């Protein structure tokens with residue numbers, strides 16, 4: 001018996017456990033001093049009433065023989081896929097129901113989609129990045145190229161014609177950076193991918209935070225259906241992190257080597273996945289009802305307003321950052337040339353604010369720091385006040 005040796009190449013992921021340990025130690029040192037958690041990457045508001053109502057009704061249906069449901073349709077119930085189709089139509093994207101696959105969340109599909117691609121392919125992954133892209137490719141033993149996100153490109157790297165890769169990960173709005181690709185930028189990626197025969201894996205987990213003209217979906221760009229798979233989720237859109245529901249779009253037009261990626265994904269899912277529960281899919285479909293839209297929209301707006309409060313303070317202090325507008329994330333430069341863990345320790349100790357050190361998201365994350373709008377309003381306001389006071393006391397305002 002031989003194990004998958006690639007697992008030896010994975011870096012231990014201590015980011016969130018180290019953050020939690022340091023916060024716990026600080027709390028022990030000063031039990032009466034508040035700690036404001038601005039590092040949370042999970043939602044904190046409960047499910048909205050429209051979703052709760054739909055879940056309750058679906059549970060009742062499961063209690064009666066006439067309405068009980070067993071295994072569901074292969075790609076998800078029509079009522080949910082129609083809701084998703086309608087959602088895409090709102091930003092001008094016309095999807096066929098057969099192109100939508102309901103999943104138990106973006107994470108599983110981000111890993112599972114790699115079943116469709118040879119391990120001899122090269123994956124191009126932005127740095128800094130949501131660590132799952134990197135680790136799933138390491139597990140498969142695929143060659144990895146890192147694409148530099150930096151202050152100079154506002155953490156939105158673009159392709160140059162000499163770039164060679166088979167699979168490319170794009171996340172917009174990004175985690176950890178909160179940065180959002182514009183339509184012309186996505187068009188550059190699509191043009192490049194079509195010229196190369198590469199496939200883009202577009203992570204749209206935060207699309208519901210987008211307001212204004214920026215794109216929600218890669219398919220808003222011409223030619224994307226021939227080169228892109230989109231993976232999305234109800235986690236941040238509707239507070240489903242604990243419910244587990246998402247979806248992946250594999251266009252019919254997406255073919256490589258005479259194979260339809262849509263048919264391959266169907267085959268893969270029907271072999272290795274048995275669908276999301278009826279109850280959860282009913283809950284997810286309620287997100288697209290008028291009340292569901294309004295209520296989930298209010299929750300997203302609340303997180304976005306928290307992020308905007310942090311962003312406004314950073315702007316006032318002259319701190320360089322990305323995100324904070326169409327995203328729950330704010331990605332800020334650490335002050336005075338500090339390393340990201342050094343700044344984490346100082347911010348926690350002196351201001352009682354807990355964020356996430358950028359170094360945990362890749363080598364280019366060093367010197368940067370992630371804050372989020374997922375906290376409560378009062379906590380966010382207190383944290384912003386403490387941050388302002390620290391920057392003023394240290395003379396950092398206007399210096400980064």
Ligand code: PLP
Nearest residue numbers: 105106107130175205233235246
């Ligand atoms: N993609 C990104 C960029 C994320 O930040 C997250 C969760 O934080 C996910 C995917 C995972 O989403 P899900 O809860 O649907 O698995």
